[in-house]
Amino acid sequence: MTEARPTPAGTGASGGAGDSARRSNLATVLSLVHHDGPHSRAELTRATGLNRSTIATLATQLAELGLAYEAAPMGSNAIGRPSPTVHADASTxxxxxxxxxxxxxxxxxxxxxxxxxxxxxxxxxxxxxxxxxxxxxxxxxxxxxxxxxxxxxxxxxxxxxxxxxxxxxxxxxxxxxxxxxxxxxxxxxxxxxxxxxxxxxxxGANAEKVFGAGRGADNILYLNGGASGIGGGVISGGALLTGAAGYAGELGHTLVSSGGALCHCGANGCLETEVSRAPLLDALGLAPGESERLEDELGAAYASDAPPAALARVVDAQVGFLGIALRNAVNLLNPGVIVLGGFLGLLHAVAPVALDRAMRGQAMRGPRDDVRIERARLGRDxxxxxxxxxxxxxxxxxxxxxxxxxx
Ligand SMILES: [Zn+2]
The missing domain is CATH 3.30.420.40 (ATPase, nucleotide binding domain)
Structure with a gap:
């Protein structure tokens, strides 16, 4: 897949490079208002380093293309002429x-x-x-x-x-x-x-980077746990790590237990065989179809001082195996932020200290120092x-x- 991360084309570009510079400046402004929300012309001027009249021209061009529109600033009580706000146009x-x-x-x-x-x-x-x-x-x-x-x-x-x-x-x-x-x-x-x-x-990794818990980070490890296993995505140096053909990031099928269960992928002891949603539902007395209750029930069980022992055993075991996978990934990829979605985000929510310790206690000094674990923010969308x-x-x-x- 390709990822559009246009870079500012600098100021005052002209001559032969003018066309591509203008296109790139247009792309930069569109990406800013699409990813980071409405910006005043003054904010766009600061964010891009372009001058005010160039920003005004670009905003007009984006409006003509139907990709942005300008509006008076909301709740403006500024004295003098307020800078119009440029919005991404959702009619595209x-x-x-x-x-x-x-x-x-x-x-x-x-x-x-x-x-x-x-x-x-x-x-x-x-x-x-x-x-x-x-x-x-x-x-x-x-x-x-x-x-x-x-x-x-x-x-x-x-x-x-x-x-x-x-x-x-x-x-x-x-x-x-x-x-x-x-x-x-x-x-x-x-x-x-x-x-x-x-x-x-x-x-999902890219969505969390542009709109969620990974905003502003260029090195992100994203893991999502759902009904059908654990998926992973890696953003490295600001770009999605694709590998030779687009298959990179299968962290659900990395080894966390050499004596572990047989996985559908043909290997043994994969992260997704040792860490899965079904045992959590089971320990809470929920049926497989009641997964939407998992967050509330797990949260309620852990709100008390002593969660049920059978549940705690499942959570502790899963946190331990997840910690091994994260340790391997931290040493290999040196992410700045680890974003956990689905039921993995719930494990983090109920056992943040244990998970952090499981990861950090085994990762190397250096890669482990500045990494943080966060729960995904974008939810079901x-x-x-x-x-x-x-x-x-x-x-x-x-x-x-x-x-x-x-x-
Ligand atoms: Zn597997």
Whole structure:
């Protein structure tokens, strides 16, 4: 996958490099208001180093492209002429799709990162790629047919499996039982939009970087625990670590117990066999379908001085194994922040000191010194926002590439 992280083109660029500099300045301003919210012209001037008249011109150009709009500052009581505020324009949006074992979620995410619309279509069985394409295309058609529908610039797909960055081919998605499914190509044919697909945890990592707990950090390790295991994504030096073909970050399948259980990947003692949601639900007396109660029940059990011994044993064991995985990752990757989502975020919430000790007690001095562990902040919309970011990448890199606004 590509990540659009435009850099400021400097001030006063002109001549032969002028076109690309202007494009890059436009991209910089659009990324600022998309990722970090509304900015006054004065703030944009400070953030970019560009002069006021250049910022005014860029804001006007973004408005003409339908990507931003200017408004009077909210609650302004400043004396004199207040600097207008530049907002990302959510009338330009992206479609996000996330197939899971029991449902297909399709979302509409506006420029600026806000969820505009979300449809969760439950499936009676694990959906095939063809079913995901047909159901998603029908939902997209419905979204486009609504009065006042935004301009859609593309589709991003968050896949719970190994996905090739170059062409959005799902090589292997074990829980969906997909092998070599060209999901991006099929969706492109069905919807007519440009489509990109990537691993769900990689997209989650990027979403936490641009909108969540990893904001401002350039070296992030993201781990998410869900019903179907543990996914991981790594941001290194500001860019998503993809590896040779886009498969990097499978921290759920790193070894944490040499005598551990057999994993569906074929190996033994993977993080995701030793640390999983089911035993936590079980220890709390919850059924597998009651996972939405996990946070409240776990929190209530740990709010007392003495959580039930059987539960504490499960939590302690899982925290220990998670600590081993984090130690390995800290030594290997030297992240500045570790962001934990899903039930891994809950383990951190109830046992922050034990988890920190398990990681820090075994990692090397140096890499362990400045790393901090945080719970993911984006909640249930994280994969929608992450997939949309993939679909926005092209216009964030080159705002002029966007099709004309809907009249
Ligand atoms: Zn495994």
């Amino acid at each position: 949006a992206a479609i996000a799709i996330n197939p899971e074992i029991d449902a297909i979620t399709v979302g509409l995410v506006g420029l600026g990162g806000g969820m505009l619309h979300r449809v969760r279509h439950e499936t009676p069985a694990i959906p095939s790629a063809r079913e995901v394409v047909d159901i998603s295309a029908a939902i997209v058609h419905d979204i486009r047919s609504r009065p006042g529908a935004p301009r859609i610039v593309g589709v991003g797909v968050a896949v719970p499996g190994l996905t090739r960055a170059e062409d959005g081919m799902v090589t292997y998605a074990p829980h969906l039982e997909w092998n070599d499914e060209p999901i991006a190509q099929l969706l492109r044919e069905a919807t007519g939009f440009p489509v990109r697909a990537a691993n769900d945890a990689s997209l 994280i994969l929608m926002v992450g997939a949309a970011e993939l679909a926005f990448a092209d216009i964030l890199a080159n705002p002029r590439a966007v099709a004309p606004p809907v009249p």
